[in-house]
Amino acid sequence: MFALTNTITRSAALRQGLLAAANRQVSLKVVPVESTVKDESYFEKNERLGRKVSPHLTIYQPQLTSILSITHRGTGMALGVGVWALGLGALISSHDISHYVTIVEGLQLSDAQLTAIKFIIAYPAGFHTANGIRHLLWDTGRFLKIKEVYSTGYAMLAASFVLSGILALL
Known part of the structure; x- marks a missing residue:
């Protein structure tokens, strides 16, 4: 120094x-x-200064692509939260699953009500799975033209309802 x-x-x-x-x-x-x-x-x-406001959801008209993208993220978060809740519930609960099955049977729900509840629970998994397959197809470079994006979007919606219905009927 x-x-x-x-x-x-x-x-x-x-x-x-x-x-x-x-x-x-x-x-x-x-x-x-x-x-x-x-x-x-x-x-x-x-x-x-003449700066424009950045576009946001309030600026754009809702489109199938944006709605499906937002729903895909929402179902992914719902599935993640559901898995965590079930896991933590199983860890801290003093009862096993048969106890909770008995409680649900005690509600005396009709078959239609029980199937509707199962469909509501199964739909996030059905939607997220079907849309995930659609995204995997996009990753291979297929179905990327705008007409194909919309047609696969509608097909995916139909497939998610069918898949969720099958899961609800089990």
Whole structure:
């Protein structure tokens, strides 16, 4: 450290620069706070500068592709939360599954009601599976033209209802 400092102070140009900086006059101007704080909001500033608002869900008309994409994410989250809830419930519950089956049987639901409840529970799995297969087909480079995207979207919806119905009837 001493050798570096000693070398720097031997430099005539550096010594002149340090002396000039030491002799420089600096003055401060007192400015009222009100003049530095802007009263315009973020949106007002962007409007003044001509910046457009970024498009969002409220700008676009709902399309099959966007609805299916949002639903795919939602069913994935629902399945994840459901698996975690069942797993944690099984860990902390003092009863086994037969206890809960007895409770459901005690509700005396009709076959139609029970099938409807099973369909509602099975639909996220059916939808997510069918749409996942559609995405895997897209990963191979197939069905990427807009007409094919829509036709596979409708076919996937039909397949998800059929798959969920089969699961509900088991």
